[in-house]
Amino acid sequence: MALIVQKFGGTSVGDVERIRNVARRVVATVDAGNEVAVVVSAMAGETNALVKLAREVAGGPPPPREYDVLVATGEQKTSALLSMAIQALGRRARSFSGAQIGMRTDASHTRARIESVDAAKIRSVLRDGVVAVIAGFQGIDEEGNITTLGRGASDTSAVAVAAALGADVCEINTDVEGVFTSDPNLVPAARKLDRIAYDEMLEMASLGAKVLQRRSVLFAKRFGIPIHVRSSFSEAEGTWVLAEENVMERLVVSGVTYDRNEAKVRVRGVKDQPGVAAAVFELLAQADIVVDMIVQNLGHDGTTDMTFTVPLGDYERALEITRGCISKIGAEAIDGDDTIAKVSIVGLGMKDHAGVAARMFRVLAQEGINIQMISTSEIKTSVVVDEKYTDLAVRALHAAFVESGASEPVPES
Amino acid sequence: MALIVQKFGGTSVGDVERIRNVARRVVATVDAGNEVAVVVSAMAGETNALVKLAREVAGGPPPPREYDVLVATGEQKTSALLSMAIQALGRRARSFSGAQIGMRTDASHTRARIESVDAAKIRSVLRDGVVAVIAGFQGIDEEGNITTLGRGASDTSAVAVAAALGADVCEINTDVEGVFTSDPNLVPAARKLDRIAYDEMLEMASLGAKVLQRRSVLFAKRFGIPIHVRSSFSEAEGTWVLAEENVMERLVVSGVTYDRNEAKVRVRGVKDQPGVAAAVFELLAQADIVVDMIVQNLGHDGTTDMTFTVPLGDYERALEITRGCISKIGAEAIDGDDTIAKVSIVGLGMKDHAGVAARMFRVLAQEGINIQMISTSEIKTSVVVDEKYTDLAVRALHAAFVESGASEPVPES
Numbered sequence: 001m002a003l004i005v006q007k008f009g010g011t012s013v014g015d016v017e018r019i020r021n022v023a024r025r026v027v028a029t030v031d032a033g034n035e036v037a038v039v040v041s042a043m044a045g046e047t048n049a050l051v052k053l054a055r056e057v058a059g060g061p062p063p064p065r066e067y068d069v070l071v072a073t074g075e076q077k078t079s080a081l082l083s084m085a086i087q088a089l090g091r092r093a094r095s096f097s098g099a100q101i102g103m104r105t106d107a108s109h110t111r112a113r114i115e116s117v118d119a120a121k122i123r124s125v126l127r128d129g130v131v132a133v134i135a136g137f138q139g140i141d142e143e144g145n146i147t148t149l150g151r152g153a154s155d156t157s158a159v160a161v162a163a164a165l166g167a168d169v170c171e172i173n174t175d176v177e178g179v180f181t182s183d184p185n186l187v188p189a190a191r192k193l194d195r196i197a198y199d200e201m202l203e204m205a206s207l208g209a210k211v212l213q214r215r216s217v218l219f220a221k222r223f224g225i226p227i228h229v230r231s232s233f234s235e236a237e238g239t240w241v242l243a244e245e246n247v248m249e250r251l252v253v254s255g256v257t258y259d260r261n262e263a264k265v266r267v268r269g270v271k272d273q274p275g276v277a278a279a280v281f282e283l284l285a286q287a288d289i290v291v292d293m294i295v296q297n298l299g300h301d302g303t304t305d306m307t308f309t310v311p312l313g314d315y316e317r318a319l320e321i322t323r324g325c326i327s328k329i330g331a332e333a334i335d336g337d338d339t340i341a342k343v344s345i346v347g348l349g350m351k352d353h354a355g356v357a358a359r360m361f362r363v364l365a366q367e368g369i370n371i372q373m374i375s376t377s378e379i380k381t382s383v384v385v386d387e388k389y390t391d392l393a394v395r396a397l398h399a400a401f402v403e404s405g406a407s408e409p410v411p412e413s
Numbered sequence: 414m415a416l417i418v419q420k421f422g423g424t425s426v427g428d429v430e431r432i433r434n435v436a437r438r439v440v441a442t443v444d445a446g447n448e449v450a451v452v453v454s455a456m457a458g459e460t461n462a463l464v465k466l467a468r469e470v471a472g473g474p475p476p477p478r479e480y481d482v483l484v485a486t487g488e489q490k491t492s493a494l495l496s497m498a499i500q501a502l503g504r505r506a507r508s509f510s511g512a513q514i515g516m517r518t519d520a521s522h523t524r525a526r527i528e529s530v531d532a533a534k535i536r537s538v539l540r541d542g543v544v545a546v547i548a549g550f551q552g553i554d555e556e557g558n559i560t561t562l563g564r565g566a567s568d569t570s571a572v573a574v575a576a577a578l579g580a581d582v583c584e585i586n587t588d589v590e591g592v593f594t595s596d597p598n599l600v601p602a603a604r605k606l607d608r609i610a611y612d613e614m615l616e617m618a619s620l621g622a623k624v625l626q627r628r629s630v631l632f633a634k635r636f637g638i639p640i641h642v643r644s645s646f647s648e649a650e651g652t653w654v655l656a657e658e659n660v661m662e663r664l665v666v667s668g669v670t671y672d673r674n675e676a677k678v679r680v681r682g683v684k685d686q687p688g689v690a691a692a693v694f695e696l697l698a699q700a701d702i703v704v705d706m707i708v709q710n711l712g713h714d715g716t717t718d719m720t721f722t723v724p725l726g727d728y729e730r731a732l733e734i735t736r737g738c739i740s741k742i743g744a745e746a747i748d749g750d751d752t753i754a755k756v757s758i759v760g761l762g763m764k765d766h767a768g769v770a771a772r773m774f775r776v777l778a779q780e781g782i783n784i785q786m787i788s789t790s791e792i793k794t795s796v797v798v799d800e801k802y803t804d805l806a807v808r809a810l811h812a813a814f815v816e817s818g819a820s821e822p823v824p825e826s
Contacts, residue, residue: 020470050490054493054494057429057433057501066494066496069508069510070497073490076482076485077486084475084479085470087471095478
C-alpha cells in the first residue's frame with residue numbers, strides 16, 4: 001500500500017466523459033490498495049473564459065485580489081465534479097478548496113508562493129478510506145484572502161500536497177505520455193524517457209519543454225518527491241523524475257529542446273568599462289523584462305559588442321529602452337533580431353564528459369548552421385541560431401546525441 | 414448617512430453590461446454618502462448550468478455536500494466580477510465568500526439555515542470606505558464545509574447580513590418594479606404598492622407571488638429590517654416591506670394572488686371518527702408531500718368528505734398513497750382533480766372589517782364561478798376554483814377590492 005497524489009490537468013478533466021474517466025483511474029488506484037489524494041486543474045478552457053470575462057468587466061487588467069477570487073472558482077468546480085464522479089462509482093470522496101486544506105501562501109496575488117499545507121486534515125480523511133479531491137492552483141494568505149499560484153501551477157499544488165503528506169509518488173497525469181527526448185512533432189525519432197533527474201527536468205522546463213511546471217520540479221527536488229509524468233488516457237508507464245542517484249542510466253544528452261519565443265538585442269561598440277551592462281539591465285528589470293542569455297565579446301578596438309535575449313513579446317519595448325540609453329553608455333549602435341531560436345541539449349552525462357559542447361557546434365557546422373550566441377551550464381548547452389534552422393538543428397542534434405547511442409561517452413573533439 | 418445592504422439578483426448581473434450597471438448603482442449609493450454592503454446572486458442561467466453538469470457527472474441526483482461546493486462557485490464568481498466593476502469606477506471594493514464573512518449555517522446541505530454572521534468583519538471593511546461585495550446563497554457549517562441555503566435564497570443572505578449589521582434598509586434589486594396588487598400580466602389594472610406589511614408579504618409569498626423569498630421576509634420581520642423591493646433597471650422607488658405599524662394605509666385587500674400549481678385529493682364517505690385524518694397525513698408527510706389546504710365536511714349520514722390540496726408535482730403519488738389506506742380509514746372512494754387554481758385575497762384591513770370573505774364569495778358567484786374549497790387566516794382568504802376560471806376570478810376580485818377604492822371599509826353583506 002502506498003500513499004499516492006494524482007494530479008489531473010485541464011485537458012484530462014475537460015468534459016463530463018473525461019471527468020468520469022479520471023474517476024475510474026482514481027478508483028482503480030484505490031482498489032489496488034492505495035491511499036489517494038487527487039489534485040485537479042480547471043476544466044480546459046475554463047480559466048481562459050474567466051480571464052476574458054474579468055478583462056471585459058474591469059475594462060483592462062483586473063485587480064489581482066478579485067482576479068484570484070474569480071479564477072479560483074474553476075478548480076473548485078472540478079474538485080466537486082470529480083468528487084461526485086468518484087462517489088457515483090460507489091467510493092467515498094470529498095472535495096477540498098485551497099482554504100480547506102490550509103494551503104497557506106504569501107499574499108502575492110496571481111503568483112503566490114506556497115508556505116505550508118495542513119497535512120493533518122488530508123491525512124485524517126485518507127485514513128478513513130476517503131479520496132481527498134483538492135482544487136489545485138489556489139491557496140489562502142495569512143488573512144484568509146484567496147490567492148492563486150500562477151497559470152499552470154496545479155503541478156506545484158500537487159507536489160506541495162505530496163511533500164506535506166510524505167507521499168510515495170506524485171503522479172502528474174496529462175495529455176502526453178511522458179517526457180520525450182525531443183518534441184515528437186518535430187523529431188519523429190524522439191522517444192519517451194523512462195527516468196530523468198530533477199536537474200535535467202529543470203533545465204528542460206526552463207528551455208521551453210511544457211510537460212511540467214518548473215516550480216513543481218524545484219519543490220519535488222527539495223523534498224525528494226518522485227514525480228511520475230504519464231498520460232491520463234493510457235495505462236502505460238510514463239517518465240519518472242527522480243533524484244540524480246536514482247537515475248541509473250546517466251545519458252550524456254537526455255533531451256534536445258528549442259524555444260522560438262525569444263528575440264535578441266545587440267549593443268554595438270560599447271566602451272569596455274564597468275557599469276555599462278548594469279545601466280542597461282537595471283532599466284530592463286524596472287520594465288519587468290526578463291533577460292535570458294547575455295553574451296559579451298571584446299572587440300579589436302577596446303570596445304565590446306553585448307548581445308542579450310528577451311521574450312519575443314517584450315522585444316519592441318526592450319529595443320526602445322536600450323536605444324534610450326545609447327548615449328549614456330556610449331554605444332555606437334543598437335540593433336536586434338526577432339527571427340531567432342534557442343536550441344539546447346540537456347543531460348546529466350555532460351558533467352562527466354568533456355567536449356560535448358564542441359561536438360554540438362561541429363554537428364551544427366556540418367549542417368551549415370551559423371551559431372549566433374552560446375550559453376552553457378553544468379548539464380546543458382544552448383545556442384541561438386537563425387529561426388529558419390530550428391527544425392534542422394533539433395533533428396541533427398537529436399540524431400547525433402540521442403539516436404546514436406544513449407549513454408556512451410561521446411568521442412572528444 | 415445610512416448603512417445600506419443592496420441585493421442584486423441573477424437577472425440584474427446576467428452579463429458584463431448589467432454588472433457594470435449594478436456597479437454604477439452601487440457607486441451612486443456610496444457617493445450619496447452611504448456605507449454599502451452588496452449581496453449578489455449567480456449570473457442568470459449559471460446555477461442551472463452547474464446543476465445540469467452535476468447531474469450529468471453524478472448520473473443522477475448529485476451528493477449534497479459536493480453539489481453545494483459546485484453551485485457556490487456561481488455567487489463567488491459574481492462577487493469578484495462586481496468588485497472589479499466597482500473598482501473600475503475608481504471606488505474601493507472587496508469580495509467576500511460566505512466563509513469569509515462567517516456566514517455560519519447548520520449542516521443541512523442544499524437547504525441550510527443561517528445561524529450567525531460575523532458582522533465585525535464586514536463593519537471594519539465598510540468603516541474603511543470599502544464596498545463589501547458578498548456572495549449570497551452560501552455559508553459554511555461548523556466544520557468549514559460549504560453549504561447553500563436553497564434556490565432563491567440570496568434574498569435571505571441579504572436580510573441576514575442587514576440584520577447582523579443593523580442596517581437601515583435591505584434593498585432587494587430585482588427585475589420587477591416592486592410588489593404589485595396582482596400579476597400585471599393577468600390584471601392590466603394592477604398597481605405597484607408603496608408599502609406592505611411583513612405579514613401581508615409573507616402571505617403573498619406563500620400564495621405564489623415570486624418577488625421575495627418567504628424566508629427572507631420572516632428574517633426581516635424578526636429583526637425589524639425594512640426591505641425595499643425595487644427594479645435594478647430604474648431609479649424609481651419600489652415597494653417598502655415594513656412592520657405593520659409603519660404601513661400607514663391599511664388596505665382591506667393589498668393583493669390578489671393565484672396559484673395554479675396545486676391539485677386536490679378528495680376522500681369520500683370517511684367514518685367520522687378520530688384518527689382518520691392523522692392516518693392519511695402521516696403517510697403523506699413521510700413521503701415528503703406538503704399538504705396545503707384541508708377541508709372536512711360533515712355529511713348527512715354520519716360520514717364525512719375530506720378534501721386537501723398538494724403540489725401539482727406530487728399529485729399522482731398523493732393519490733396513490735391515499736388510495737393505499739382506503740380500507741384502513743374505511744373510506745368509500747378516493748378521487749382528485751389536477752385542474753384547479755387557488756385564488757386569494759390578502760390584506761391587513763381584513764382584521765378590522767367583517768364580511769370581506771362573504772363579499773369575496775359574492776363577487777365570484779356573480780361571475781358564475783363555483784367555489785370548491787375555502788381557507789382563511791387573519792389577513793387572507795383563499796378559495797379553490799376550477800383552473801379555467803383563474804383569470805376571471807383574479808380580475809373580478811381585483812376590480813371589486815383593489816380598483817374600487819383602496820382603504821375604504823367594504824360594505825358588509
